[in-house]
Amino acid sequence: MNRPKKKIWNGNVRDAALSILMEINDNQAYSNLLLHRTIEKYGIETKDRGLLTELTYGTLQQRMTLDYYLEPFVRGKLDGWVRELLRLSVYQIVYLTKIPPHAVVHEAVEIAKRRGHKRIAPTVNGILRNVLRQGVRSLDELEDGIAKTAIETSHPEWLIKRWSAQFGEEEAAIMAHENNAPPAMSVRVNTAKITVDEAIASLESEGIEVRHGEVVPACIVSVNGNPANTEAYKKGYITIQDESSMLPVLALNVSPGMKVLDMCAAPGGKTTHIAELMNNEGEVFAHDIHEHKLALIEANAHRLGLSSIKPKSGDSRKLVELYGPSSFDRILVDAPCSGLGVIRRKPEIKYNKTEADFIGLSNLQSQLLDTACELIKPDGVIVYSTCTMEYLENYGVVKRFLKQHPDMEKIPLHQLKNHEKLAISDDMLQVLPQHFGSDGFFVVAFKKKES
Numbered sequence: 109m110n111r112p113k114k115k116i117w118n119g120n121v122r123d124a125a126l127s128i129l130m131e132i133n134d135n136q137a138y139s140n141l142l143l144h145r146t147i148e149k150y151g152i153e154t155k156d157r158g159l160l161t162e163l164t165y166g167t168l169q170q171r172m173t174l175d176y177y178l179e180p181f182v183r184g185k186l187d188g189w190v191r192e193l194l195r196l197s198v199y200q201i202v203y204l205t206k207i208p209p210h211a212v213v214h215e216a217v218e219i220a221k222r223r224g225h226k227r228i229a230p231t232v233n234g235i236l237r238n239v240l241r242q243g244v245r246s247l248d249e250l251e252d253g254i255a256k257t258a259i260e261t262s263h264p265e266w267l268i269k270r271w272s273a274q275f276g277e278e279e280a281a282i283m284a285h286e287n288n289a290p291p292a293m294s295v296r297v298n299t300a301k302i303t304v305d306e307a308i309a310s311l312e313s314e315g316i317e318v319r320h321g322e323v324v325p326a327c328i329v330s331v332n333g334n335p336a337n338t339e340a341y342k343k344g345y346i347t348i349q350d351e352s353s354m355l356p357v358l359a360l361n362v363s364p365g366m367k368v369l370d371m372c373a374a375p376g377g378k379t380t381h382i383a384e385l386m387n388n389e390g391e392v393f394a395h396d397i398h399e400h401k402l403a404l405i406e407a408n409a410h411r412l413g414l415s416s417i418k419p420k421s422g423d424s425r426k427l428v429e430l431y432g433p434s435s436f437d438r439i440l441v442d443a444p445c446s447g448l449g450v451i452r453r454k455p456e457i458k459y460n461k462t463e464a465d466f467i468g469l470s471n472l473q474s475q476l477l478d479t480a481c482e483l484i485k486p487d488g489v490i491v492y493s494t495c496t497m498e499y500l501e502n503y504g505v506v507k508r509f510l511k512q513h514p515d516m517e518k519i520p521l522h523q524l525k526n527h528e529k530l531a532i533s534d535d536m537l538q539v540l541p542q543h544f545g546s547d548g549f550f551v552v553a554f555k556k557k558e559s
């Protein structure tokens with residue numbers, strides 16, 4: 109993760125949004141982390157925080173639509189930062205209609221003067237004044253179909269084509285639109301400490317408006333207010349987690365006293381869920397390749413009071429040497445993946461991923477599963493999950509795994525199999541963001557065949 113090289117915050121929200129967008133473009137920085145870090149580092153006040161977030165996410169999310177709007181007004185090549193400034197400005201003109209358009213143009217010209225040489229400011233001024241005078245072209249000019257969906261939802265055409273082939277054109281279009289909706293904020297109740305009703309009462313007493321989750325009984329969704337700023341959070345009664353992320357651990361079907369391995373554990377969202385469901389009795393070995401991420405697992409375990417968690421770093425493909433074969437009752441492989449299911453939280457994913465990434469990631473996932481297969485006890489359960497809807501990863505990896513391990517089989521997904529909102533087919537669950545407003549996810553469970 110790259111840190112911003114220069115001071116991003118100089119008191120001007122639009123200038124800061126532009127710096128963040130440039131950092132995302134140039135250094136493939138993650139939008140959510142960079143925004144969070146910027147707000148924390150510069151102590152940006154609540155009144156500016158909302159606009160900074162809206163400008164950054166909005167401009168990033170609508171990048172291709174904004175370029176479509178800008179195209180008739182731009183002649184010749186523009187520097188990257190000038191194009192980004194124009195996108196940022198057109199985003200405000202088209203989508204944030206409460207901001208007076210002339211103020212948008214004025215701000216953009218001032219930024220151009222500060223950042224560029226003297227001919228840039230009149231260029232920016234001229235383009236934006238033409239946009240105001242003539243208005244942007246309608247998306248209805250595009251013929252219905254994949255190319256239109258791609259531009260109006262700002263997703264690369266090849267990705268919409270790929271989803272259309274997998275889920276059908278209509279479902280792919282719904283998904284692309286859903287990816288531009290703001291994500292819900294949900295929490296998981298630490299049932300080792302408190303009941304769901306008690307957690308709801310505790311959050312409501314602190315002014316957070318909540319509702320029950322759609323699928324998982326221990327999930328509460330915040331309708332208004334930030335649960336991360338509550339005593340309930342500090343006391344370890346809740347964890348901020350998307351509802352779909354809770355599903356793999358339910359499928360793992362753990363019970364107190366078990367020996368469990370989480371092969372891809374950081375930041376510990378699922379590790380802590382496992383330990384909670386085991387009532388903190390037994391052992392949960394939490395491995396991640398990145399040593400610096402172990403502190404996140406430790407901090408989460410400490411806040412939640414879960415002493416059964418043992419974080420360790422290293423490549424989980426080498427764990428047979430450490431633990432020996434047939435060592436664990438349960439193994440979770442919540443694998444590194446293309447993350448297409450979390451585009452709402454990290455819109456840059458839709459522009460950055462390529463088919464080559466899918467191939468590389470599916471190979472890594474297969475290798476992790478091969479190791480899990482050696483480490484699991486004869487009657488143990490392995491759960492493989494990803495936060496993506498990419499066929500080469502999910503279904504492709506399952507197919508390869510079953511081919512290479514004919515002694516293994518898929519088993520029905522514990523606790524999930526009868527839920528009407530969960531799209532389970534052939535014992536594999538593929539959640540799409542439009543199913544119940546949470547992240548896209550894939551979950552499958554394996555067991556050794558009874559001989």
Ligand SMILES: C[S@@+](CC[C@H](N)C(=O)[O-])C[C@H]1O[C@@H](n2cnc3c(N)ncnc32)[C@H](O)[C@@H]1O
Nearest residue numbers: 372373374375376377378396397423424442444
């Ligand atoms: C999807 S994230 C895990 C999220 C985590 N399970 C949770 O719920 O908080 C995948 C993780 O796998 C880790 N990882 C990638 N390659 C790995 C490897 N070869 N061995 C162990 N961990 C790996 C990454 O560092 C990343 O933290």
